Amino acid sequence: MTQLGFVLLISFGLAACNGGGGGSGGNENTPEPTGMSPSVDLKSPTHSSATTNNSIEVIGTASDEDSQVSRVSVNGIDATSENGFANWSVNLPLTTAIDSLIIIAEDAEGNKTEQQYSIHLNQLPSVFSEPSELTLDKKNKQLIITDKIQRKVYKSNLLNPDLRALELQSEGDAIELSRPSKTIWDQNVNEALLLDIAVMSRSSSQSVYSINTETGSTTSKVNFSNIPGLAKVIDIATSPNGELLYILSELENSRNGGVIKAHQLTSGTTTNLTLTESHNDSDFTAPTTLAINSAGDQLFYLDNDALVSVDTGSGALTILSDRNGSLVIQNPRDLVVDSSLMKAWLTDANLDAVIEISLIDGSRRIISDPTTGSGPLLQSPNNLVIDADNNRLLVADQSLNLVFTISLENGDREYFLSNRYGHGPQLENPSDVVIDADNQVAYISDTNLKAILSVDLENGNRKFISSNTESNVYGTGTDFSEIRNLSVDSNSQRIWATDNNLGKIFEIDIANGNRTLLSQTYQTGSQVIQKPTGITFDEQANALLISDIFNDSAQNLSLSDYSVSMLGNKILKNGTKVEKPTALTFNADTNKIYAIDSLIKAIIEWDISTGDSKVLSKLFIGQGINFSAPVDIQIDQESNKAYVTDAALKAIFSVDLTNGNRSILSSNTLGSGPDFKSIHGLAFHAESKILLATDLEEKALFSIDITNGNRTIISR
Numbered sequence: 001m002t003q004l005g006f007v008l009l010i011s012f013g014l015a016a017c018n019g020g021g022g023g024s025g026g027n028e029n030t031p032e033p034t035g036m037s038p039s040v041d042l043k044s045p046t047h048s049s050a051t052t053n054n055s056i057e058v059i060g061t062a063s064d065e066d067s068q069v070s071r072v073s074v075n076g077i078d079a080t081s082e083n084g085f086a087n088w089s090v091n092l093p094l095t096t097a098i099d100s101l102i103i104i105a106e107d108a109e110g111n112k113t114e115q116q117y118s119i120h121l122n123q124l125p126s127v128f129s130e131p132s133e134l135t136l137d138k139k140n141k142q143l144i145i146t147d148k149i150q151r152k153v154y155k156s157n158l159l160n161p162d163l164r165a166l167e168l169q170s171e172g173d174a175i176e177l178s179r180p181s182k183t184i185w186d187q188n189v190n191e192a193l194l195l196d197i198a199v200m201s202r203s204s205s206q207s208v209y210s211i212n213t214e215t216g217s218t219t220s221k222v223n224f225s226n227i228p229g230l231a232k233v234i235d236i237a238t239s240p241n242g243e244l245l246y247i248l249s250e251l252e253n254s255r256n257g258g259v260i261k262a263h264q265l266t267s268g269t270t271t272n273l274t275l276t277e278s279h280n281d282s283d284f285t286a287p288t289t290l291a292i293n294s295a296g297d298q299l300f301y302l303d304n305d306a307l308v309s310v311d312t313g314s315g316a317l318t319i320l321s322d323r324n325g326s327l328v329i330q331n332p333r334d335l336v337v338d339s340s341l342m343k344a345w346l347t348d349a350n351l352d353a354v355i356e357i358s359l360i361d362g363s364r365r366i367i368s369d370p371t372t373g374s375g376p377l378l379q380s381p382n383n384l385v386i387d388a389d390n391n392r393l394l395v396a397d398q399s400l401n402l403v404f405t406i407s408l409e410n411g412d413r414e415y416f417l418s419n420r421y422g423h424g425p426q427l428e429n430p431s432d433v434v435i436d437a438d439n440q441v442a443y444i445s446d447t448n449l450k451a452i453l454s455v456d457l458e459n460g461n462r463k464f465i466s467s468n469t470e471s472n473v474y475g476t477g478t479d480f481s482e483i484r485n486l487s488v489d490s491n492s493q494r495i496w497a498t499d500n501n502l503g504k505i506f507e508i509d510i511a512n513g514n515r516t517l518l519s520q521t522y523q524t525g526s527q528v529i530q531k532p533t534g535i536t537f538d539e540q541a542n543a544l545l546i547s548d549i550f551n552d553s554a555q556n557l558s559l560s561d562y563s564v565s566m567l568g569n570k571i572l573k574n575g576t577k578v579e580k581p582t583a584l585t586f587n588a589d590t591n592k593i594y595a596i597d598s599l600i601k602a603i604i605e606w607d608i609s610t611g612d613s614k615v616l617s618k619l620f621i622g623q624g625i626n627f628s629a630p631v632d633i634q635i636d637q638e639s640n641k642a643y644v645t646d647a648a649l650k651a652i653f654s655v656d657l658t659n660g661n662r663s664i665l666s667s668n669t670l671g672s673g674p675d676f677k678s679i680h681g682l683a684f685h686a687e688s689k690i691l692l693a694t695d696l697e698e699k700a701l702f703s704i705d706i707t708n709g710n711r712t713i714i715s716r
Contacts, residue, residue: 037113038064040072040105044375044414047390047405048120050161051418055091055459056121058101062088067107074103091423091459094123120160127163127419128154131396131403133183136385137213139190143385143394144183144213145403145417146194151177153194155213156417158387163417166216175218182235186210186242193221193245195236206233208245221245222263227270234258235290237299239312246273246299246312248290256285260299260310274315276303283323284308288332289346293339300337300344305329307344307357321362329355329364333382336393345393347381354381354395354406366411373411376426378404400426400699421700422460422715425453425472430694431484432632432681433701437688438490442701442714443510444681444694445497450480452495452508455701457690460715465495466513475513480506485583485632485681487537487544496544498532505532505544505557519562526564527551534584534595547581547595554584554593554606568593568606572613578604583632585642587657594633594642594657601627603642603655617642622660627653634684634691636706643684643706645693650676652693652704664709671709676702 040062049056062069062085069085071078075098079088085105092098098121105113129149137144137155145154145163153166168175182195192211206224211217222245224230231250238245245263247270257277263270276287284303291300292312299310300320305328307321330350337344342359345367353369366372380399387394393406394416403417428448435442435457442455443465451467451474466475481501488495493510496518505518522528527548534547534554544557545567554568570578579599586593593606594616602618619626629648635657636643643665644653651667668675677697684691691704692714700716 035066035107035109035111036064037111038062038067038069038105038107040103040113040115042101042103042115042117045119045121046412047392047414047416048159048161049405049414049416049418050122050124050156050163051094051415051420052124052127053094053418053420053422053460054123055093055423056098057089057091057423058103059087059089060103061086062105064107064111067109067111069105070108071106072103074101076102091461092121094121097122122160122162124163124417124419127417128152128401130398130401131417132180132383132398134383134385134394134396134403135183135185135192136387136394137185137190137192138187138389140213142213143403143416144185144192145396146180146183148180151180153177153180153183153192153211153213158390161417166211166213168211168216168218170218170220184236184238186238187240189242193236193238195233208236221265226268227261227263230261230270234288235301237290237292239292240294240296244312246290246292248276248287248301251275251277258287260290260301260315262312272315273299273312274310274317276301276308276317278317279319289335291335291337291344293337295339298339300335302329302332302335302346307335307362319362320359321357321364325362325364327355327364327366334384336384336386338386338388341388345384345386347384347395349380349382352378352381354378354384354393354411367408368406368411368413373406373413375413376404376415378413379426420716421713422455422462424462425449425464427453427462427699427701427716429696430681430699430701431696432486433683433692433694434486434488434495435683435685435690435692436488436490437685437690442683442692443486443488443495444701445483445486447482447484450483452483452486452497452513454510455715457714460701460713462715464513465510466508466515468515475508475515477515478502478504478506478517480515484533485535487535489537489539491539496535496537498535498546500531500533503530503532505529505535505546518557520557520564521562523563523565525566526555527553527566529555529557529564533582536584536586538586538588540588545584545586545593547584549580549582552578552581554581554595567608568595568604568613572604572615574614576600576615585633585635587635587637589637594635596630596633596644598630601630603630603633603644603660605657616657617655617660617662622655622662624662625649625653625664626662631680632682634682636684637686643682643691645679645682647679650679652679652682652691652709665706666704666709666711671705671711673711674698674700674702674713676711 042060044059074090079090081088101117103115128147132148133146135144141158143156208222210219231252234248247261260273262273287303305323309318333347335346344357382398384395395404405416431445440457452465464474468479484498495508497506507516531550552570581595582598584595591609595604603616605616606613631645634643642655652665654665681694693702701714
């Protein structure tokens, strides 16, 4: 068995046993297995973790020297593989907590191998909105997490991850934080020190509280407004004995440089330790982050691509890592130091990386980024702590809003506390969504990935359907450029997609991901398709209905002869000009097209049978809350309603197609569940009443209950 790394070996323990399989049993005629037993390795997860997902994906490898591996199971559930179990995976349900993984591999000769790993896997009923700040409670082996959005403090067990909110109180009364901005651990009193910023009109009050992480008891330690000459606080650190609070602050009346002050917590006196701009190099003007070594004799901070140390006795400054190296620090977000290892680590939000700096010679290297280390990618690494006992870093990602664990040995990344739903490639910019209810699948276009992905509606798992980027090749044909809206035909298993940059319509074979650009001939009165946006499939006519924001119209593209004809002219019957039809849908029962015009903030109706056209719903047409930034539209034919996503209002509208009246179906104040952040694409399936929406900022697929507006995340 290959080595699984620090976490299993140091923290969780590992037990393995190999069996010959088959045994003598009760049948003397049953032949004994011959040859070597298969080998099996666990690749992920290699440490304990917790997730909001209802299952955990277990991944590994298996091989056999003189036979074929015929079966692999994890906790009694068979794994799947496409290459004879050389690589295998299985989704384990998390209906109850998992305390160990038992992996059994069997070969064609009946030989078996069993491996057991003491790994704890838990399901989280909820998770923080943003893991803003992290600190490590070494005494109780806990991770302390500050959430600026919820204004709460959470804690999680390091070895058996969970998530519990601290009920903060002062002298028995519950208190609420204003803007928790920084948390550090005071090992002297075994409490967390938390910097809280209360913003009041144009001014702010900055205070430090001491929080008992067992009881939630909170005590005010320092009010920075009482310290003379203190400007905006950048970062704080505390001495190992808990007597001094070091404050990195901007300088008063200056846009450059900073000052480090030493504040005596017992006496309340404050002295200037050093000016961070006291270098000969004029580039030292923007100090960020502050850390301290275990001995308490050195502080460390970053300033314009340099790492600087401060002697806490004399205030002398030393450049430990200068700007002459090839690896440039671009946007540092946090810094930690381990003096026993003589190394520092920082997160860089521009590089999406964790960088290691030697305190001996100042050399730098990336230990984890998109090309270094395996596992899910960092997208906005921010705060971090070192868990030296387990040879890893814990890193908060403020784009994904989860906590990673990163191996110091090889940079491999895994989720520690995860708000993920479903497994597979991460969505980056999910633009549109369509439903194939026959196969319980949704298809999503992602403009960043330049791909179409499938989402299993039962478990949220994601797969690539069609893409041809350097890292993801699925199917052949012309590459996507700016893929936008989708339509799907379940019967023929085809997807059609608009591409705004190319001004073309793609047809994608779901089975193999192959992409074909549709060619067109134009009938009299039609216009050349130039900027196609909305698209829907008319099954009865075997045609695509397409809106174009250059032509401001809706046209018919026959899939029989690829001829284009005009259906909805840009000048409506009452003289109103269509400005920007970004999405459309079709009611086959009434033979009407409904389009969203994002510029005039309206629903447009074109009646194909009669040629009539009108603005159905907008300001002064229909009653109710007005659209602000309508994006997509779907039709509920049975209820004679339209559903419309509005990006600015972060809401889904329900619109009466009889009179244009508007009401909010689901928003962050109507319906329960996770909040919308940047709602975009919309899909509705009439028979199953499934309503789905994509969210660009959450990078997620939502499901919305049309009876009450309640929201759940299907895939993220």
